[in-house]
Amino acid sequence: MNPNDMPLSFLEYITNHFSDNQRLGSGGYGDVYKGVDRNGKEIAVKKLYQMQGLGDQQFKNEFSNLRRVQHQNIVRLVGYCAEERLRYENINGEYIYGKMIYRILCFEYLQLGSLDKHLSEESHGPDWLTRYKIIKGICEGLNFLHGGLENPIFHLDLKPANILLDKNMVPKISDFGLSRLFRGTCRTQATESFKGTEYYMPPEYITMRLISNKYDIFSLGIIIIQIMTGPMGYLKYANTPSPLEFIKLVHKNWMERIKATSKYAEQECQQVKRCIEIALNCVEAKKDKRPTIGDIICELRKTETSRTKSSWVQANVSKIGPWGGTGGGLFDVGVAPHRLETLIIGSGEVIYSLKFLYSDYKGQQHSAGPWGGYGPRKASYHDTIQLGLSEYVTEISGTIGPFYLANSGVITSLTFITNVGSYGPFGTVGGISFQIPVQSHGGIAGLFAYAGWYIDAIGIYVNPVLKTVNEEEKEDPLAKIGPWGGNGGRPWDINMVPSRLQSMTIRSSSVVNSLEFSYLDSDGQKHTAGPWGGPNGSAYTIHFGASEFLTGVYGTAGRFTDVPEDVITSLTLFSNTRSYGPFGHGGGTSFQMSKHSNGSIVGFFGRAESYLDAIGIYTSSELEAKIERKAGLTKVGPWGGIGGMSHDIDNGPEPHRLESIKIYCDAVVNSIGFSYTEYNQKEHSVGPWGAPGGKLNEIHLQPLEILQGISGTYGPFGTSRNVITSLTFATNHGRAYGPYGKGGGTAFNLLVGREQPSCIVGFFGRAESYLESIGLYLHTY
Structure with missing residues (x-):
C-alpha cells in the first residue's frame, strides 16, 4: 500500500547514472531526472542535494508529508530511496574514506512540463477555457493541501515552475521540499528563513518572516494573474495606476479575443472579470484581507458558464454517486465521457486501483488513471475488461467495508454488468452492498473516484442514450437508473418525458404503500403518475418550490409479512434545500442515489401492487439556469x-x-x-x-x-x-x-x-x- 522502495542501483540504471541527458531540471532541494520504472512507465526522479541541515528526520518528514497527499491536482509520489555508500575521495592527493548519503524521491512524470513554459499574453496561446481549467485545478490542489489532510500543508514556494501539466493540460502542484507541516491550532508562525522565491513571497514574510495559510494565497494570486495575462502580468499590475484600471485592461484584452472566437462571449467575459478580481484580492498587502482557498473555490464555481461546461452539456451525461467511504482525494475525468471502452482493475483484499479508456462525444479517446495504489508489495492483481464495439456497461455493483486505517470504508469489491455479460467480482466481497443499474438505452460512460492507496469511493457518469456503435443515438437528456427493491407486483412507468418534478404523495405505514407524483414535460405541460400501490397508510404530500429540486433518494428494501418478494420498507428524499421522511419503518437492504453537478431527479418508475415493490429514477443532466443551490442549513x-x-x-x-x-x-x-x-x-x-x-x-x-x-x-x-x-x-x-x-x-x-x-x-x-x-x-x- 506504500510507495515503492527503489534501490539506488536501479535508479542509477534508469537515469544513466544521473546524466545531464536525462535531467529535466532543478528545484530548491535537488535535481530532477527522467527514468522508466519496472512497469515501463516514465517517472521523474528527484535526487536531493547534499545540503547541510538536511538530516534524516527532515527527509522523513518530507516523505511523510508526500505519501499522504493523493489528489488529481497534486503530483503523485511513486517511490523513494534512502541509502548510504562508502567511497574513497581524492583530496589534495590523499585518499580519504568517506560516506555518501543518497536521498531520492520519485514522482509521476508529466508530459507537458511546467506551467511557466506555457504562459502567454491574452492575444495568443491557450484559450480561456483551457486557462480557466488550469486556474481551477491549481485551486483544487491547494485546497486539498490546506484543508484535506489531518494537518495542513503550506507549500511556501508555489510558482509556475512548480506546477506541472499532463498531456490534457491538467495542472498538478509539485515540489514540497520547502513546505512545513503546521500541527494543532497553529495558524501563523514566525520563522527564520528558507529558500523560497522572493517574487512570489507575501509582504509579511519579507518583512517579518510570518508564515500562514495566506502565504500560499498571495503566491496563487500572482500565478492567476500570470495565467491570464502572461509572465509579465504581475509587473504590469504593479505599474498600473489602480486595481480598477488593471481589471478593465485585462477584461478589454480578453473581450477582443473571446468575441472573435466564442459563442459564449458575454458569459466568458464575465468570468474573466471575476477571476482577475479574485486574483487581485489574493495579492492584498494585508494578509487578513486575502480570501481563504475555500472562499476562492466557491467564487470560481459561481462563475462557471455554459461555455466552461459546454462539452458536458453536449455529452448529456449525468454524474451520480459516489458510493463508499469518506477518505481519499478526488479523481475525475477532464473531458466529458461518452462511451467506456476499457477498464483495468487492480484488486486483492480490496479494490486498489482503477484505470479506464473512454471516448468523448466527438469520438476522441481519453485515458483516466490509474487512480489508487499498488497493493501491499505490489501484490494486487490487474484485470482488464476490453468492451466490444457493441458492448456497454449497464450496471456496477460491489461492497463497501472497513480496511486497514480506513474505518469509514473503502470499495472492497466490484462487479461490472454489460449488455453482453458479467465481469467480476474483483476484490474480496464483504461489507455493505451497493448496486447501480442503468435502464433503457443508457449505459455507464465513465467513472470518478476518491482514492489514496486504494479506492475509497466510486461514482459514475451515465450516458442516457448509449447504444451499440451500429445503432443511431437519439438526443435525450434523461438517464433511467434502477430499480431497487423486489420483483413482485406489476411494472409502472411514465408515458411522457419529464423535465421537472412538481409534487409527490407517499402513503406509508410499516412500509411504503404507494407513490404518486406530478411532473412537467419539456413544453411545460403537467402530468400525473400513480398512485402506484395500495390505498393503505398515512398520506404525505410534498410540493417542491420554484427553486427546489430533488437531488437524492435513500431507502431500504426487505420482506414484509407474507409477501414473497422484497418491498420498499422506507424512503427518504433529499432536495437542494431539505430532506423529507423517512416514510416507512425500514428494515432490509439499504440503497441510495445522489445526483451531482448539473441536474436533478425528475421522475420515477417501479413495480407495485398492494405495496411499492421497487423504485427507480429518471435523472436529467440539465438543470434550469434560474435554479441555484443555496447556502444555509x-x-x-x-x-x-x-x-x-x-x-x-x-x-x-x-x-x-x-x-x-x-x-x-x-x-x-x-x-x-x-x-x-x-x-x-x-x-x-x-x-x-x-x-x-x-x-x-x-x-x-x-x-x-x-x-x-x-x-x-x-x-x-x-x-x-x-x-x-x-x-x-x-x-x-x-x-x-x-x-x-x-x-x-x-x-x-x-x-x-x-x-x-x-x-x-x-x-x-x-x-x-x-x-x-x-x-x-x-x-x-
Whole structure:
C-alpha cells in the first residue's frame, strides 16, 4: 500500500547514472531526472542535494508529508530511496574514506512540463477555457493541501515552475521540499528563513518572516494573474495606476479575443472579470484581507458558464454517486465521457486501483488513471475488461467495508454488468452492498473516484442514450437508473418525458404503500403518475418550490409479512434545500442515489401492487439556469425507530460548526451529546439524549477538521422495536471515529461535501433509554 522502495542501483540504471541527458531540471532541494520504472512507465526522479541541515528526520518528514497527499491536482509520489555508500575521495592527493548519503524521491512524470513554459499574453496561446481549467485545478490542489489532510500543508514556494501539466493540460502542484507541516491550532508562525522565491513571497514574510495559510494565497494570486495575462502580468499590475484600471485592461484584452472566437462571449467575459478580481484580492498587502482557498473555490464555481461546461452539456451525461467511504482525494475525468471502452482493475483484499479508456462525444479517446495504489508489495492483481464495439456497461455493483486505517470504508469489491455479460467480482466481497443499474438505452460512460492507496469511493457518469456503435443515438437528456427493491407486483412507468418534478404523495405505514407524483414535460405541460400501490397508510404530500429540486433518494428494501418478494420498507428524499421522511419503518437492504453537478431527479418508475415493490429514477443532466443551490442549513433524516422522546436544537441558536461529540455505548448506542459554535463563535452544549449507560467515547474535532460522513445501523433491541445499534463518524482529515455499538439491523450511510462544500454541524433525533433515531443538520457554504 506504500510507495515503492527503489534501490539506488536501479535508479542509477534508469537515469544513466544521473546524466545531464536525462535531467529535466532543478528545484530548491535537488535535481530532477527522467527514468522508466519496472512497469515501463516514465517517472521523474528527484535526487536531493547534499545540503547541510538536511538530516534524516527532515527527509522523513518530507516523505511523510508526500505519501499522504493523493489528489488529481497534486503530483503523485511513486517511490523513494534512502541509502548510504562508502567511497574513497581524492583530496589534495590523499585518499580519504568517506560516506555518501543518497536521498531520492520519485514522482509521476508529466508530459507537458511546467506551467511557466506555457504562459502567454491574452492575444495568443491557450484559450480561456483551457486557462480557466488550469486556474481551477491549481485551486483544487491547494485546497486539498490546506484543508484535506489531518494537518495542513503550506507549500511556501508555489510558482509556475512548480506546477506541472499532463498531456490534457491538467495542472498538478509539485515540489514540497520547502513546505512545513503546521500541527494543532497553529495558524501563523514566525520563522527564520528558507529558500523560497522572493517574487512570489507575501509582504509579511519579507518583512517579518510570518508564515500562514495566506502565504500560499498571495503566491496563487500572482500565478492567476500570470495565467491570464502572461509572465509579465504581475509587473504590469504593479505599474498600473489602480486595481480598477488593471481589471478593465485585462477584461478589454480578453473581450477582443473571446468575441472573435466564442459563442459564449458575454458569459466568458464575465468570468474573466471575476477571476482577475479574485486574483487581485489574493495579492492584498494585508494578509487578513486575502480570501481563504475555500472562499476562492466557491467564487470560481459561481462563475462557471455554459461555455466552461459546454462539452458536458453536449455529452448529456449525468454524474451520480459516489458510493463508499469518506477518505481519499478526488479523481475525475477532464473531458466529458461518452462511451467506456476499457477498464483495468487492480484488486486483492480490496479494490486498489482503477484505470479506464473512454471516448468523448466527438469520438476522441481519453485515458483516466490509474487512480489508487499498488497493493501491499505490489501484490494486487490487474484485470482488464476490453468492451466490444457493441458492448456497454449497464450496471456496477460491489461492497463497501472497513480496511486497514480506513474505518469509514473503502470499495472492497466490484462487479461490472454489460449488455453482453458479467465481469467480476474483483476484490474480496464483504461489507455493505451497493448496486447501480442503468435502464433503457443508457449505459455507464465513465467513472470518478476518491482514492489514496486504494479506492475509497466510486461514482459514475451515465450516458442516457448509449447504444451499440451500429445503432443511431437519439438526443435525450434523461438517464433511467434502477430499480431497487423486489420483483413482485406489476411494472409502472411514465408515458411522457419529464423535465421537472412538481409534487409527490407517499402513503406509508410499516412500509411504503404507494407513490404518486406530478411532473412537467419539456413544453411545460403537467402530468400525473400513480398512485402506484395500495390505498393503505398515512398520506404525505410534498410540493417542491420554484427553486427546489430533488437531488437524492435513500431507502431500504426487505420482506414484509407474507409477501414473497422484497418491498420498499422506507424512503427518504433529499432536495437542494431539505430532506423529507423517512416514510416507512425500514428494515432490509439499504440503497441510495445522489445526483451531482448539473441536474436533478425528475421522475420515477417501479413495480407495485398492494405495496411499492421497487423504485427507480429518471435523472436529467440539465438543470434550469434560474435554479441555484443555496447556502444555509439543511435538515436530513432521521434514521432509526419512532420510540422515545423527540430531541432537537430548534429553540437554540443556529449551528455553524460542530466542536465535539460524546457517545455512551455498549451493545447499542445509549446516548449522544454534542457541542457546537454559532456564527459569533459562542459555544453551546446539547444533550445527552438517552441514558448514560455503557462506555463513554469523546470526539474533539481539530480547528480545521469538519464532519463529512456518518454511517451506522439500526434494529430491534430488547423491548424496543428499533434503536441505533452502531454509529461511525468520518471527517475531512480521512479519520473515522467508531464504530460505537456492536451493530446489527439496517445499515444507513450519508457522505457530504463531495461535490458541494458542506459539513455536518449538529444532530436531532429520538431517545429515551437508548438513542432511538438520529438525523443531521448540514451547513452548505
